[in-house]
Amino acid sequence: MKNADIFEFYRRLAEANPDPQTELAYGNDYQLLVAVTLSAQSTDVGVNKATRKLFEFVKTPAQMLELGEDGLKQHIKTIGLFNSKAKNVIALSEILVRDHGGEVPANRDILETLPGVGRKTANVVMNTAFGAETFAVDTHIFRLGNRTGLAKGKTPLAVEKQLDKKTPAPFRRGAHHWLILHGRYICKARTPECWRCPVIDLCAYKSKTPSPKAKSVSKG
Known part of the structure; x- marks a missing residue:
């Protein structure tokens, strides 16, 4: 993914969720x-x-x-x-x-x-x-990094290093949350919901998943 596309990738995720947070509940x-x-x-x-x-x-x-x-x-x-x-x-x-x-x-x-x-x-x-600019790579982010072309790597550490290298300054602190939430709810493991993805045109994934509505129309 080109640098300009990476910036736009994050910009769209940030626009949709300006203040991303962990979904774990905690008090301190x-x-x-x-x-x-x-x-x-x-x-x-x-x-x-x-x-x-x-x-x-x-x-x-x-x-x-x-x-x-x-x-x-x-x-x-x-x-x-x-x-x-x-x-x-x-x-x-x-x-x-x-x-x-x-x-x-x-x-x-x-x-x-x-x-x-x-x-x-x-x-x-x-x-x-x-508030450190760190990139925690779980299964969602590892999959998303490789599937989209944002940060390819054979290991979580390799993907982490690519994210650290390629993520632009305005998005570094929130990147981990944007990516994990995108991987959890849209860029899913088995059936990515490409039809409602805000960065579909920037993504390198070739087997884009059509919407359920489109599938039903084609079957009919």
Whole structure:
């Protein structure tokens, strides 16, 4: 995708959604870190359902440690891999209390050393909590980057580096949210809804999906 097209790609997404936000529910930086850690291989809707009551009284890592691993499991047992996730959340909470005064560090390298926190999670926290121009590449963004031609790469890190290189300054902070929402609701995995895509003419995807109405007309 040419630079002029990339700018227009983001401009249209920004026009449609001027203030993109994560769909994870949270009240502070620590709750965000926990929510993103829990969201691995789970939906934001499922995580929000599990954390709704949890976050009413667990707002700090110290409070999480008071709840304990077994108590946490009772809240998140509807989430996939909840046993290992509970263990990681307790472990990272211990580290935050012990080494960081109970605060979430605004440093990606440090975040990546926490149990259960990989580069994607660290990038989300840095972007959403601290306003860093980071690009968290999940399955949606990896697919969208390659399918549209916006940022091609064989690995999430390769796509991340392309996004970092190609995303223009006005859109760098919001890029992660625009792309994940576009991939989640329009540029879907199995059947992308190309007929209602605002950037269809800029996209390199050749097998554009016709609208259901067009399909029914052709069958008739």
